[in-house]
Amino acid sequence: MKKTYKIKVASLPTIKGIGLFVLIMSLLSVGTANQLSAADNEKDTLLHKDDSFSLGKYYSLEKEGFQLFASPDGKEKLTLGGNVIARYAFWDWFETNKGTNTNNDYSFGFQRTRLNLKYTSEDMKFFLQPQYVHMFNLPDDAVSDKTGPFGMGGLYYLHNPEENPYDFGIHQAYIQFRNLFDTDMFFKGGRFEYSDGLEVRDKKDGKKFNILKNMRLADRMISPFGWSAFGRSFDGAMAGWDDDKFNLTTSFFYPTQGGWEKDIDETIDDIRITTATLTAKKGSLVPDTEFAAFFYNYDDKRDCTQRPDNVCSTCSHADIDIQMYGGHILGIYDWGPGQLDTLLWGGEQFGDWYELDHEAYAIAGEIGYQFTKTPWKPWLRTGYFIGSGDDNANDGDHQTFFQMAPGTRKYQLYPYYDLQNNRDFFVQLITKPGKKLTTRMDYHIVKLDESADRWYMGTGPTQKRGQISGYIPRPSGGHDALSQEASIMLNYALSPNFNLVAFYSHVWGEGVVKNVYENENEADYISMEMQFRF
Numbered sequence: 001m002k003k004t005y006k007i008k009v010a011s012l013p014t015i016k017g018i019g020l021f022v023l024i025m026s027l028l029s030v031g032t033a034n035q036l037s038a039a040d041n042e043k044d045t046l047l048h049k050d051d052s053f054s055l056g057k058y059y060s061l062e063k064e065g066f067q068l069f070a071s072p073d074g075k076e077k078l079t080l081g082g083n084v085i086a087r088y089a090f091w092d093w094f095e096t097n098k099g100t101n102t103n104n105d106y107s108f109g110f111q112r113t114r115l116n117l118k119y120t121s122e123d124m125k126f127f128l129q130p131q132y133v134h135m136f137n138l139p140d141d142a143v144s145d146k147t148g149p150f151g152m153g154g155l156y157y158l159h160n161p162e163e164n165p166y167d168f169g170i171h172q173a174y175i176q177f178r179n180l181f182d183t184d185m186f187f188k189g190g191r192f193e194y195s196d197g198l199e200v201r202d203k204k205d206g207k208k209f210n211i212l213k214n215m216r217l218a219d220r221m222i223s224p225f226g227w228s229a230f231g232r233s234f235d236g237a238m239a240g241w242d243d244d245k246f247n248l249t250t251s252f253f254y255p256t257q258g259g260w261e262k263d264i265d266e267t268i269d270d271i272r273i274t275t276a277t278l279t280a281k282k283g284s285l286v287p288d289t290e291f292a293a294f295f296y297n298y299d300d301k302r303d304c305t306q307r308p309d310n311v312c313s314t315c316s317h318a319d320i321d322i323q324m325y326g327g328h329i330l331g332i333y334d335w336g337p338g339q340l341d342t343l344l345w346g347g348e349q350f351g352d353w354y355e356l357d358h359e360a361y362a363i364a365g366e367i368g369y370q371f372t373k374t375p376w377k378p379w380l381r382t383g384y385f386i387g388s389g390d391d392n393a394n395d396g397d398h399q400t401f402f403q404m405a406p407g408t409r410k411y412q413l414y415p416y417y418d419l420q421n422n423r424d425f426f427v428q429l430i431t432k433p434g435k436k437l438t439t440r441m442d443y444h445i446v447k448l449d450e451s452a453d454r455w456y457m458g459t460g461p462t463q464k465r466g467q468i469s470g471y472i473p474r475p476s477g478g479h480d481a482l483s484q485e486a487s488i489m490l491n492y493a494l495s496p497n498f499n500l501v502a503f504y505s506h507v508w509g510e511g512v513v514k515n516v517y518e519n520e521n522e523a524d525y526i527s528m529e530m531q532f533r534f
Contacts (some may be wrong), residue, residue, distance in 0.1 A: 065079025065081040065116070065118060066079060066081065066534075067079055075121055076121045077119070077120050078118070078119050079116075080115065080116065080117055080118075081115075081118070081534055082113065082114055082115040082533075082534055083114050083116075083531070083532065083533045084112070084114075084530075084531075084532040084533075085530070085531055085532075086110070086111040086112075086529065086530045087109060087110060087111075087527055087528070087529040088107065088108075088109035088527065088528050088529075089107060089108060089109065089152070089153075089525065089527040090106075090107045090525070090527070091105070091107065091108075091150070091151040091152065091153055092104065092105050092523055092524040092525070093105070093150040093151040093154075093523050094150075094507075094513055094516070094517035094521055094522070094523050095519040095520035096144070096146075096516065096517045096520075097518075097519060098146040098147055098518075099144035099145040099146030100144065100145055101140075101141040101142060101143050101145070102141075102142075102147075103139050103141040103142045103150060104151070104520070106139040106142060106151075106153050107137065108135065108136065108137040108138050108139065108153050108156070109137065110134065110135040111133070111134055112131060112132070112133045112229060112230075112231075113131065113132045113133075114129055115129065115130055115131075116128075116129050117129075123178050123179045123180075124175070124178075125176040125177075126174075127172060127174055127176070127192075128170075128172070128173050129170070129171045130169070130170050130171065131169060131170075131231070131264070132166070132167075133229050133230055133262065134164070134166035135156060135165050135229055135262075136164045137164070138153055138156050138157045138160075138164070138165070139153045139154065139163075140157060140161075140163055142157065143158050147516055147517070151523075151525075152260075152415070155260045156229070156260050158260070158468065159260040159261045159262070159462060159463065159468065160260075160261065160262050166262070167230070167262040167263060169263070169264040169265045170191060170264075171231060171233055171264065172190075172191055172192050172193060172233060173190050173191045174189060174190030174191060175190055178242075183241075184241050185239070185240070185241055186239065186240060186241075186242055187237070187239045188237065188238040188239070190235070191233050191234070191235050191256070192233065192234060192238070193224035193226075193233060194224065194234050194275075195218045195219050195222070195223055195407075196218065196220060196221045196222040196275070196277075196294070196296070197213060197218040197219070197220065197292075197345075198213060198218045199247055199277045199279055200247045200279045200281055200292075201213065201214075202281065202282075205281075205282045205290075208339070208370075209290075212330065212332065212368075213330065215410060216366060216381075216410075216411075217330060217343065217345060219406055219407035219410055220345070220362075220364075220403070220406055220408070220411070220419065221296055221324070221404050221405070221406055222275070222296065222404055222405050223405065223406050223407025223408075224407065225258070225259050225406075225407035225409075225459055225460075227407065227409045228258070228259045228260060228459070229260075230261060230262055230264050231264070232256060232258040232264075232407075232462075233256045233258065233264065234251075234254065234255055234256065235253055235255075235256060236251060236254060236273075237251065237252060237253070238250070238251040238253075239251075244281070244284075245280065245284035246278070246279065246281065246284065247278070247279040247281065248276075248277070248278050248279075249276070249277045249279075250276045251273075251275045251276075252272070252274050253273055254267050254269050254272060254273070255268050255271055255273065255405050255460075255461055256268065257461075257462060257463055257464055258462060260462050261463050267464075268302065268463075268464045270300065270301045270464070270465075271298070271302060271405075271461055272297075272298075272299040273297065273299075274295075274296070275294065275295065275296050275297075276294065276295045277293070277294040277295075278292065278293050278294075279291070282331075286331070288331050288332055288333050289329065289331035290329070291327070291329055292327050292328050293326070294324075294325075294326055295323070295324070295325055297323050298320065298321070298322045298324075298404040298405070299320070299321045300320040301317060301318055301319065301320075302317060302318045302461070302464065302465055303316075303317050303465040303466075304317060304318045304466060304467070304469050305467050306468060306469040307354065307469070308458070308470075308471035308472070309353070309354075309390070309398060309400060309473060310390055310400070310452065310453045310454050310473065311354075311356075311393050312393070315354065318469065319352070320351075320352070320354070320358075321351050321352045322349050322350070322352070322353070322358055322402055322404070323349065323350050323351050324348070324349045324404075325347055325348055326345070326346055326347020326362075327345075327347070328343070328345040328346075329342070329343070329344045330342070330343050335369075337372070337373050337374070338370045338371040338372045338373065338374075339369070339370050339372055340368070340369050341367070341368045341369070341370075341381070342366070342367050343364070343366040343367075344363075344364070344365050344366075345364045346361070346362055346363035347361065347362060347363075348361050349361065349401065349402060353402075354398075356396060356397060356398040357396065357397050357398065358397075359398075359399060360398070360399050360402065361388050361401065362385070362386065362387045362388065362401045362419065363385070363386050364383060364385040364386075365383055365384055366381060366383030366384075367381070367382060367383065368380060368381030368382070369381075370430075376431040376432055376433050377431065378429060378430070379429070379431070380427075380428070381427070381428040381430075382426065383425075384424070385419065385422065385423070385424040386449060387401035387403075387419040387421060387423075387449060388400065388401045388421070388449055389401075389420075389422075389448060389449035389450030389453035390421070390450055390452065390453045391450045391452050391453070393453075399450075400421050400454075401420050401422075402420065403418060403419055403459075403460060405459075405460035405461055405470075406459055406460055407459060408459060409459075411424070412424070412485070413442060413485075413487040413489065413503065413505055414485055414487060414505035414523070415457070415459075416457060416483075416507060416523065417446060417456065417457050417482060417483075418457055418458055418459070418471070421449050421453040421454060421455070421456055422448065422456075423446070423447045423448070423449050424446050425444065426442060426443065426445075427443045428440065428441070428442050428443075429441045436492055436493045437490065437491070437492050437493075438490075438493075439489070439490055439491075440487075440488070440489040440491075441486075441488045441489075442485070442486070442487045443484075443485070443486050444483075444484065444485040445484050446482040446483050446485070447480050447481055447482055448480045448481075448482055448512060450480075451478050451479055451480040452476075452478075453476065454473035454474060454475060454476060455474045455475075455476055455482060455512050455513075455516070456472070456473055456474075457471065457472045457474070458470050458472055474512075474516050475515060475516065476512045476515065477511065477512065477515030479510070479511030479512045479514075479515060480512070481510035481512065482509070482510060482511075482512045482513060483507050483508060483509050483510055483512075484508045484510070485507045485508070486505070487503070487504065487505035488503070488504055489502070489503045490503075497532065497533040497534060498530075498531070498532050498533075499530070499531040500528075500529070500530060500531075501527075501528070501529040501530075501531065502527070503525070503526065503528075503529070504524070504526050505524065505525045506522070506524050507522060507523040507524075508522055509521035509523065
């Protein structure tokens with residue numbers, strides 16, 4: 001069936017929001033015309049050796065911020081930075097006539113502006129990051145009462161039932177100390193981002209090593225979910241030990257609302273997350289290799305009436321308490337005319353899922369090779385992931401791997417599934433055709449681990465209470481073949497602080513998809529994005 005994209009005329013609040021965005025951009029362009037610039041958006045970083053405690057004398061890409069104040073000895077500084085993202089997306093979701101409001105073909109956009117106010121002294125840092133988000137043209141007819149949201153536009157509208165939602169809130173506000181009591185102890189408290197897998201991110205490990213960690217290790221279990229319009233933060237504290245060879249990071253926090261939900265200032269205090277990660281830094285045990293062991297505990301007692309599993313029973317509130325033990329091994333090695341990289345990640349889960357005993361697992365193995373001395377520097381990678389499913393809804397056990405509060409768009413660029421009850425084989429090719437252009441192409445073959453379980457989609461908690469758990473379970477119809485997907489992403493750096501990103505993905509739905517969407521089992525997603533940092 002031929003698809004056409006529908007573009008609506010923005011309402012007055014939207015026009016005001018766009019006007020505000022243009023004004024901000026104009027002012028920033030004037031302010032940065034004669035300066036080097038970059039953002040301290042704190043993206044995907046926790047407490048690392050490359051945190052900007054000792055800023056250089058001048059504003060620079062690495063050390064960031066307009067310098068508002070500096071002490072005579074240079075040990076105290078106050079800086080202002082920020083970042084702006086503007087994205088427009090075209091969605092062509094799978095199609096069905098089941099239920100009402102079955103619009104699967106639409107477009108919408110948003111802009112997000114974050115400011116970073118940062119005060120640093122020799123061993124202390126204060127960071128404040130307010131954000132303003134304005135969305136426009138959300139579809140008001142893309143949430144079926146039978147099959148749920150038709151893509152992300154439907155999800156945004158389900159959380160915020162208006163076509164042009166906007167909101168101002170505080171994304172981060174924390175204080176951070178290092179070298180406590182003249183030791184390697186550190187502490188961080190307040191509202192901050194947390195990405196599992198990125199407890200250590202040293203510049204000395206190399207740019208490629210950190211890119212690989214961010215691209216294929218981070219955010220599997222706990223994430224700020226920065227790809228979404230509103231993002232997610234965590235309210236709590238983090239403490240640990242960080243020396244040249246080892247890092248121990250412990251934390252306790254509550255997630256905030258966010259992701260698809262505009263009211264980010266609300267803390268979800270009925271969800272408690274505890275983490276502990278011990279990392280042997282790259283090269284400390286084996287040359288060019290990092291080892292880590294982790295423990296996560298997720299305790300959810302929200303007033304939420306949606307139960308995302310294959311039991312199909314109702315509930316008055318969430319009753320989930322899950323512990324996960326796992327680890328990862330990551331390495332990059334010089335070999336032949338290039339570099340070989342390997343990644344192994346996995347863990348076991350135990351605990352309680354409502355009235356059921358929970359026991360599940362997940363494992364990922366990946367390998368890649370980059371020809372570093374040839375044109376375009378092609379980097380070919382492949383891997384396989386298994387997230388366990390439940391084979392019997394009536395046996396008193398829950399065996400579906402649970403992702404807690406992830407940001408899984410990194411692992412499927414068209415986010416129509418997550419890592420629960422999932423088997424995902426992928427091949428990936430990254431090239432550098434020019435100094436400013438990077439390309440990424442992914443191909444996935446996806447199956448359910450257990451056909452008796454559901455097809456799950458979601459990114460964890462987004463609301464404090466109500467009927468939205470954070471995951472959407474759809475029936476498999478007894479099938480296990482979910483889909484095949486091909487994606488391409490182009491990233492062009494106009495300058496060190498200004499990127500343009502274009503993305504296209506096509507999905508060929510198979511038995512599971514056809515069971516839910518009988519009219520059209522193929523889907524497309526196109527987006528164009530501007531990223532500006534200052």
